[in-house]
Amino acid sequence: MKANNSPVRRWCVMVALLATSACEKVVNITVPEGAKQLVVEGRLERVRGAVTGQQRIRLTTTDAYFSNTALPPARGASVRVVEEGGRVVSFGEVVNEPGVYATADLIAVVNRRYTLQIIYQNERYEATEVLRAVPPIDSLYFKDRIGQLGPQEGLRATIDFRDLAGTQNFYLWDQFVNGQRLTAADSTFRTRVVAPDDGLDGRPISQFQPYDGIPVSKGASVLVRQMSLSEPVYRFYRALSDQSANDGSPFAVPLASVRGNVSNLTNAAHRPLGYFMATEVAEARAVAP
Amino acid sequence: MFNADAIDDVTMYKGAIPARFGGRLSSVVDIRQREGNANAFAGSANIGLLASRALYEGPLPGHKGSFLVAGRRSYADLFLRASPNKTVRDNIAYFYDVNAKMNVRLGQNGILMISGYGGRDNLRTGPQASAEWGNQSGTTRWNQIFADRLFSKVTIAASDYDYQLGFDVTAKPVQWTSRIRSTDLKVDEAWHFGERNIIEFGAERTLHEIRPGDVVGANARDTTSFNPVRIQQRNGLASAAYLGHDVDLSDRVSVRYGVRWTQFERVGNEMVYTYAGGAPVKWKGRVLPHVPVSQSRITHQHSVAAGCLGTHRSVHQAAAKRSVCDRTGEHARRSAIRSLGGGVLQDAGEHTGFRRWLRCLAQPAHRDRDCARRRAGLRHGVDLRKRVGRTTGWISYTMARAENRYRASGLAGAGIDNGQYFPAPSDKTHELSIVGIRPLGAKWTFGTTFSLASGLPITYPTKRYMVDGLLLAEYGARNAARLPVYHRLDASFTRALGRGELQLGVYNLYNRFNAQSMAFRQSKSNPLVTEAVRVSIFGAVPSISYGLKFGGAAR
Numbered sequence: 001m002k003a004n005n006s007p008v009r010r011w012c013v014m015v016a017l018l019a020t021s022a023c024e025k026v027v028n029i030t031v032p033e034g035a036k037q038l039v040v041e042g043r044l045e046r047v048r049g050a051v052t053g054q055q056r057i058r059l060t061t062t063d064a065y066f067s068n069t070a071l072p073p074a075r076g077a078s079v080r081v082v083e084e085g086g087r088v089v090s091f092g093e094v095v096n097e098p099g100v101y102a103t104a105d106l107i108a109v110v111n112r113r114y115t116l117q118i119i120y121q122n123e124r125y126e127a128t129e130v131l132r133a134v135p136p137i138d139s140l141y142f143k144d145r146i147g148q149l150g151p152q153e154g155l156r157a158t159i160d161f162r163d164l165a166g167t168q169n170f171y172l173w174d175q176f177v178n179g180q181r182l183t184a185a186d187s188t189f190r191t192r193v194v195a196p197d198d199g200l201d202g203r204p205i206s207q208f209q210p211y212d213g214i215p216v217s218k219g220a221s222v223l224v225r226q227m228s229l230s231e232p233v234y235r236f237y238r239a240l241s242d243q244s245a246n247d248g249s250p251f252a253v254p255l256a257s258v259r260g261n262v263s264n265l266t267n268a269a270h271r272p273l274g275y276f277m278a279t280e281v282a283e284a285r286a287v288a289p
Numbered sequence: 290m291f292n293a294d295a296i297d298d299v300t301m302y303k304g305a306i307p308a309r310f311g312g313r314l315s316s317v318v319d320i321r322q323r324e325g326n327a328n329a330f331a332g333s334a335n336i337g338l339l340a341s342r343a344l345y346e347g348p349l350p351g352h353k354g355s356f357l358v359a360g361r362r363s364y365a366d367l368f369l370r371a372s373p374n375k376t377v378r379d380n381i382a383y384f385y386d387v388n389a390k391m392n393v394r395l396g397q398n399g400i401l402m403i404s405g406y407g408g409r410d411n412l413r414t415g416p417q418a419s420a421e422w423g424n425q426s427g428t429t430r431w432n433q434i435f436a437d438r439l440f441s442k443v444t445i446a447a448s449d450y451d452y453q454l455g456f457d458v459t460a461k462p463v464q465w466t467s468r469i470r471s472t473d474l475k476v477d478e479a480w481h482f483g484e485r486n487i488i489e490f491g492a493e494r495t496l497h498e499i500r501p502g503d504v505v506g507a508n509a510r511d512t513t514s515f516n517p518v519r520i521q522q523r524n525g526l527a528s529a530a531y532l533g534h535d536v537d538l539s540d541r542v543s544v545r546y547g548v549r550w551t552q553f554e555r556v557g558n559e560m561v562y563t564y565a566g567g568a569p570v571k572w573k574g575r576v577l578p579h580v581p582v583s584q585s586r587i588t589h590q591h592s593v594a595a596g597c598l599g600t601h602r603s604v605h606q607a608a609a610k611r612s613v614c615d616r617t618g619e620h621a622r623r624s625a626i627r628s629l630g631g632g633v634l635q636d637a638g639e640h641t642g643f644r645r646w647l648r649c650l651a652q653p654a655h656r657d658r659d660c661a662r663r664r665a666g667l668r669h670g671v672d673l674r675k676r677v678g679r680t681t682g683w684i685s686y687t688m689a690r691a692e693n694r695y696r697a698s699g700l701a702g703a704g705i706d707n708g709q710y711f712p713a714p715s716d717k718t719h720e721l722s723i724v725g726i727r728p729l730g731a732k733w734t735f736g737t738t739f740s741l742a743s744g745l746p747i748t749y750p751t752k753r754y755m756v757d758g759l760l761l762a763e764y765g766a767r768n769a770a771r772l773p774v775y776h777r778l779d780a781s782f783t784r785a786l787g788r789g790e791l792q793l794g795v796y797n798l799y800n801r802f803n804a805q806s807m808a809f810r811q812s813k814s815n816p817l818v819t820e821a822v823r824v825s826i827f828g829a830v831p832s833i834s835y836g837l838k839f840g841g842a843a844r
Contacts, residue, residue: 011497023802023825034751034765041756061750062763065809071755147457148418184758190811192757199458199504199516244759246808254714255748255809257764269707273763289320 017203033064038074040262040274042116042227045227047281048136055081056102057091059120062273063110073099084113102257108278116262116276123266127276134171140224140284154215155288157222158207165202170234171195172279173186173210176223178212183212189214191241194234216288226282232261233277242243255288294333294344296389297323308533309477310545311491322390322404325357334789335836339365354393354400361386381413398434403427419455424448434687442477455507462507470498485537489547492530496556499523509554524557587766682725691716711767712746717775719743729782737780744772750809753819762809772804773823788838800829 043060059074062272079091091101108114110133118125123236157175173193175182182189193210216222229237241259248251260275300319310317330347340363348355362385369380386408393401409423426448433441451468477491500522506515534548691713693705705711721741728734748768750762781794797803802825812818 021697023828024808025823026820027807027823029749029807029821031749031770032685032751032765035762037754038750039754060755062754063748065753065762067753070817071753074643148414181758187598188466190759192759193460199463199518200461201516203516205461240756240759240761242833244810245760250805255750255762255764256767258761269336273754273761 007268018236020080024068024284029238031065034062035122035270037062037270038120038123038272038274039071040116040120040125040127040272041093041275042127042259042276044106044108044114044129044131044278045281046110046131047210047280047283048134051107053090053103053105053107055103055106055108056094057101057116059099059118061099071250074120075099077101078116080117082115082117110280114278123264123270125262125264125272127187127260127262129230129233129261129276131278132169132230132280133164134226134280134282135161135164136230137224137226137284140151140222140286142216142286143289145212145215146207146209146254149213151215154161154183154217156209156214157216157286157288158209158226159224159226159284160204160208161226162204162207163197163200163202163281168231169197170181170231171257172229172234172237174227175211175214176225177216177220179221179223190244194229194237196234220288221285223283223285226284227277227279229277229279230261234274236275237268292342292359292361292386292388294342295323295390297321301783306534307489307545308531308549309491322388323357324390324392325355327355327392331839333836333838335834337834338832339363344610349393351389352394354391356390356391379414379420380409381445384401384408384410395431395433400432401456402430402432404430411771413455418453418600422450422452424450439482440479440481442475444475444477446473446475447471448473458515461517463504463506463642465502465504466500468498468500472496487535489533489535490531493528495527497525499525522557523559526554528552528557548622564726617681672689680725680727682723684723684773685721687720688718689716689720690718707765709767710768714746714768716746716768717742732784735780736783737778738776744774744804745806746770747772747807749807760811760816762819775803777801786835787837788839789835792831792832792834792836794834795833796830797827798829802828 024230039062041060043057044055057079058075059079060071061074063069063071075093075098079095081089081091081103083089083106088102089103089106091103094100094102110131113128113130115126115128138160140157140159143158145152145154145156146158163169171194183192185252189211208223236258239256243256243258246255258273260273262272262274262276264270264272274283298321300321301317310319325346325348327348327699330345335341340361342356342361343691344358344359346355346357347435363383366380366382369382370378371577372378386406388404388406390402393403395401400735402673405425405427407425407477409421411419411421426446428444430444435441447470449468449470451466453467454465456463456465473493473495475491478489480488480490482488501520502518504518506517523655526527528574529549529551531549533545533548535543535545537543557572662719693713694712719742724737726734726736738812746768746769747770751765752763754761756761768791777796778798779794779796780798782794783790783792802823804823805822805826808823808824810820812820
């Protein structure tokens with residue numbers, strides 16, 4: 001019986017997934033609450049063609065899973081970045097923006113090493129990254145959908161660029177429409193757009209639509225930001241996207257914690273979440289026709 | 290998985306694996322293809338909504354032997370083509386397979402057997418999202434009995450497995466192809482002496498050709514936009530020889546033990562990668578002992594199986610570009626399985642009561658500390674068969690526990706759950722099924738199955754956090770929670786119709802949405818609200834199928 005049934009059942013599963021999606025129902029469950037953990041969103045940027053010393057790092061903490069309120073900021077932390085060569089830049093907590101730490105005194109430089117050091121509630125956290133170069137966006141324009149995501153109608157922001165030859169590169173793209181980032185707390189877009197340059201080393205990459213599932217409305221002003229990731233940060237973003245896009249289907253990845261590249265030097269088991277990265281940023285702006 | 294029409298016999302060895310099987314750690318499933326009907330031509334066909342299958346068999350001319358051909362094909366994609374949505378219509382989803390076997394008698398005591406299998410699965414939702422995989426294999430075997438005592442088998446077999454994936458690399462469609470071919474020459478001898486002794490011995494040599502992956506642009510003419518990636522081919526030659534002894538010490542006690550020698554070597558001109566310890570991938574010849582197991586019969590109704598098992602397996606790596614274990618020098622590793630087992634089997638003739646208790650502990654002990662994995666299992670089972678009036682049926686209950694452990698040494702908090710044991714994803718602690726079959730009048734038969742099982746293990750989140758505008762869950766202990774209890778009732782009516790049988794059935798009669806998994810996500814109406822979503826695949830599903838048989842006579 002079993003040998004007889006299983007292929008049929010397997011194909012039923014596939015057909016069910018193709019034709020419709022599986023049946024879903026929101027249910028109430030209770031989950032135990034774990035100890036609070038520090039969450040780091042640390043990004044040092046060097047925008048191509050601009051020189052600024054402004055840098056911001058956001059620290060928050062975890063909250064109960066069904067808390068349904070904004071995430072609590074991590075206040076009163078000591079935050080600093082040690083530059084290659086020994087210069088120390090302190091980040092102060094921004095007034096009226098709890099949990100955001102900023103400086104106007106760190107002009108980041110490509111290929112320079114940066115170490116983020118945080119002391120929060122008597123525990124020391126640290127991460128080190130080398131600021132990575134990124135190729136410029138050669139052009140930003142608008143075309144019909146090339147991929148298969150999202151509605152068929154509507155123009156998509158499309159870019160051309162050339163991969164940096166001779167190095168392994170991992171890219172991250174952000175898209176802003178009328179000043180609003182597509183990946184935001186109140187958006188339904190649940191992945192970060194990242195890609196490695198496997199098979200594309202040094203090649204021109206044309207007609208790439210980073211957010212191919214999202215049409216851009218007429219007259220919208222669009223900003224595309226292209227960034228470069230180290231391999232650990234790329235892996236972090238891949239895991240992050242796999243987890244946040246998890247729909248519970250039989251082909252989804254197992255539910256698991258996402259581990260970043262920041263470590264706790266005081267108590268390794270009390271792991272921080274989030275990331276620290278340092279990247280050059282290529283920007284391109286255009287208005288949708 | 291397998292076409293049940295073409296299978297004669299399936300033997301599963303969960304422990305006490307005979308020495309003739311090598312390279313397997315926890316269990317061996319020995320599947321034998323059915324032989325064709327040697328006396329008359331016969332066939333069968335079964336037509337279902339999603340898939341159909343057919344079989345044809347018969348004697349060879351001059352009563353020299355028999356043949357059998359069986360095939361299956363699913364046609365779910367025909368329904369997709371009926372969809373009003375063009376994207377759905379262009380999808381492809383099917384599988385097919387064909388089994389064929391021919392037996393030719395050679396004199397009084399010999400048989401030449403030629404068999405083949407080919408099957409393919411294809412799933413495509415466009416050029417940028419496709420997956421297909423297939424298996425082909427062919428076997429030629431000469432069986433000969435010498436002096437009524439020595440049963441000899443010489444086998445030449447070849448198999449070919451491949452898969453292809455189509456996907457996107459930064460808007461460029463590419464095709465990934467991978468393939469494993471094996472060619473095997475094997476001699477197996479079984480020498481029976483007395484009623485109660487069998488000595489088995491034999492040798493085997495297998496050539497493995499592994500093409501891990503060729504990645505090329507999907508558009509072959511477009512050579513400018515994608516640098517093809519070809520991971521070099523790897524070849525390995527595996528050899529083995531074994532000697533085993535099966536003996537019934539008395540009517541009640543039997544013992545099996547043996548020894549197996551294995552060797553593996555890399556062959557070919559490809560580059561061999563060396564690892565941090567300076568040690569290249571190397572082969573090792575090993576003698577692996579198979580330690581005794583015994584079974585004893587107390588009465589005709591009861592028997593006790595007991596014993597300990599210690600088998601070893603060598604794990605050979607045909608070298609990867611990046612290895613998960615590349616921080617240690619030991620790459621041809623050895624795993625060991627040790628198990629202690631015991632059981633009571635109760636056999637009461639036609640109205641069988643059957644109980645089994647087995648405890649086993651499988652413990653692959655890798656010396657490579659960074660890749661240490663261990664597995665433990667417990668299995669208790671009860672099977673009761675009963676006939677009440679015209680109703681036949683059985684109740685079966687199994688209690689089992691499967692746990693995994695993944696450690697990574699030298700890193701605090703590394704491995705899964707800090708290297709602690711956790712329930713395996715497939716673990717169902719309790720499983721109960723009740724089957725009843727009752728004839729209704731002369732033509733109809735009613736059948737029903739009730740299944741009840743523990744929910745599968747699941748990992749629950751314990752907190753949430755936000756990174757880059759994405760709300761994420763931080764999870765607690767792996768697989769520490771359980772999905773709701775699974776239960777389901779199936780029923781079917783079967784009626785003889787014409788030369789065949791018509792079956793009307795309902796799967797999941799009371800339309801229970803059993804949880805297949807649980808997803809945790811941001812609410813669509815308010816992204817700052819997180820919710821738990823139960824995912825179920827099927828409610829009640831009606832089915833109709835018609836199977837027919839033609840030709841045939843007594844075997």
